[in-house]
Ligand SMILES: Nc1ncnc2c1ncn2[C@@H]1O[C@H](COP(=O)(O)OP(=O)(O)OP(=O)(O)O)[C@@H](O)[C@H]1O
């Protein structure tokens with residue numbers, strides 16, 4: 001008998017990944033920060049990048065959002081090359097980022113900071129807004145509604161009107177995640193989202209990241225030194241050492257990989 005289910009189900013290996021990075025090579029004078037880095041991120045995937053200090057993790061993010069210009073290699077998102085586009089154009093294509101140091105405007109309220117995250121989605125500029133008051137008003141209402149959904153998702157209601165500079169540290173980090181989400185990215189870059197957090201704040205962040213992924217279904221690249229967080233959250237992990245990929249695979253494979261263990265313990269051994 002014919003097995004209909006097999007015909008109906010899509011192939012498990014997606015043909016075109018969301019992000020494809022090939023042969024990425026970045027040098028600063030004599031220092032090779034990245035050397036022939038290859039990886040891909042699938043739609044909706046939580047992909048982690050680990051490695052000792054100076055391995056090149058942040059440099060990958062800086063290449064992805066066009067802050068650095070690699071000497072060699074290709075980066076494509078949805079089949080479109082990101083190389084040579086200004087950072088704002090990369091953001092408009094759907095790549096959002098949180099920073100190792102907070103990227104909020106301290107004198108603006110939490111909600112105002114999230115509204116700024118939507119700036120590139122707003123069609124009505126200030127002057128046309130004066131001429132087309134009705135349209136600008138409708139657009140503003142839609143943007144506010146989108147921001148409120150994020151406030152709710154991240155349980156930020158109690159802090160809505162508080163200036164970002166007065167937010168407790170853990171809440172400010174969550175607000176920064178909210179600002180990035182307000183951009184409606186398809187790929188979110190998280191650089192050390194739990195750095196400086198205590199255990200409770202770290203566990204909260206893990207819960208919010210899983211919630212965001214479940215609700216919004218976006219792909220994330222997580223750079224993080226907290227190994228238990230990486231191993232709990234990531235679908236796949238890539239380990240870097242001195243700008244070279246030493247292993248890529250499921251968290252359980254990476255944890256036991258001799259090259260990864262050597263990279264972390266090599267100096268001490
Ligand atoms: N703007 C720059 N100018 C010169 N060298 C740089 C620059 N940015 C990064 N590097 C060098 O590139 C290498 C990789 O640095 P990168 O910041 O990407 O590491 P990382 O893996 O993010 O480290 P950490 O875990 O400490 O954040 C390092 O040797 C660093 O000194």
Ligand SMILES: [Mg+2]
Pocket residue numbers: 057058059
């Ligand atoms: Mg870094």
